[in-house]
Amino acid sequence: xxxxxxxxxxxxxxxxxxxxxxxxxxxxxxxxxxxxxxxxxxxxxxxxxxxxxxxxxxxxxxxxxxxxxxxxxxxxxxxxxxxxxxxxxxxxxxxxxxxxxxxxxxxxxxxxxxxxxxxxxxxxxxxxxxxxxxxxxxxxxxxxxxxxxxxxxxxxxxxxxxxxxxxxxxxxxxxxxxxxxxxxxxxxxxxxxxxxxxxxxxxxxxxxxxx
Numbered sequence: 001x002x003x004x005x006x007x008x009x010x011x012x013x014x015x016x017x018x019x020x021x022x023x024x025x026x027x028x029x030x031x032x033x034x035x036x037x038x039x040x041x042x043x044x045x046x047x048x049x050x051x052x053x054x055x056x057x058x059x060x061x062x063x064x065x066x067x068x069x070x071x072x073x074x075x076x077x078x079x080x081x082x083x084x085x086x087x088x089x090x091x092x093x094x095x096x097x098x099x100x101x102x103x104x105x106x107x108x109x110x111x112x113x114x115x116x117x118x119x120x121x122x123x124x125x126x127x128x129x130x131x132x133x134x135x136x137x138x139x140x141x142x143x144x145x146x147x148x149x150x151x152x153x154x155x156x157x158x159x160x161x162x163x164x165x166x167x168x169x170x171x172x173x174x175x176x177x178x179x180x181x182x183x184x185x186x187x188x189x190x191x192x193x194x195x196x197x198x199x200x201x202x203x204x205x206x207x208x209x210x211x
Contacts, residue, residue: 072096
């Protein structure tokens with residue numbers, strides 16, 4: 001294999017290790033949620049920790065969190081009460097938006113909690129170093145395995161998007177059909193009301209002998 005191809009595969013392999021990593025502040029008594037769209041049967045892992053405002057000292061009780069990870073249908077995948085760090089890992093049983101919510105208990109005076117959170121899904125969630133040690137494969141083989149898994153992941157994502165697009169088209173057709181029926185019904189009601197008004201006026205004028 002040429003050096004250029006080797007370099008391209010290496011760059012792609014490095015790119016594919018990128019995961020969603022963030023750091024944010026949370027006021028006591030407030031909740032912040034992060035959502036991730038995950039396909040069915042996809043592997044996902046996450047880890048979080050509270051940043052100690054006073055390095056070298058124990059973390060104060062005001063910097064504990066309540067953490068919960070739920071599925072699109074409300075199933076609980078991870079729950080932690082009064083924790084300062086933790087991790088979770090699971091295989092998604094249903095497709096959709098999975099949500100991780102962080103809640104800082106209410107304290108007076110109000111405090112600010114800094115949180116570091118990393119969430120990996122799909123190819124990025126796999127521990128390739130352990131796979132390499134277990135299977136005793138070389139770097140090039142690992143990169144090729146990454147690319148293969150990526151292609152598979154992209155194919156699954158495209159299939160997932162096509163399914164969602166078809167669902168949206170069906171929803172649009174159903175909505176248009178309902179709107180057409182409602183418009184027709186509204187037209188019938190308007191014509192009926194107009195006919196009744198004309199009949200009432202005609203009857204009134206006939207009684208008054210104006211017609």
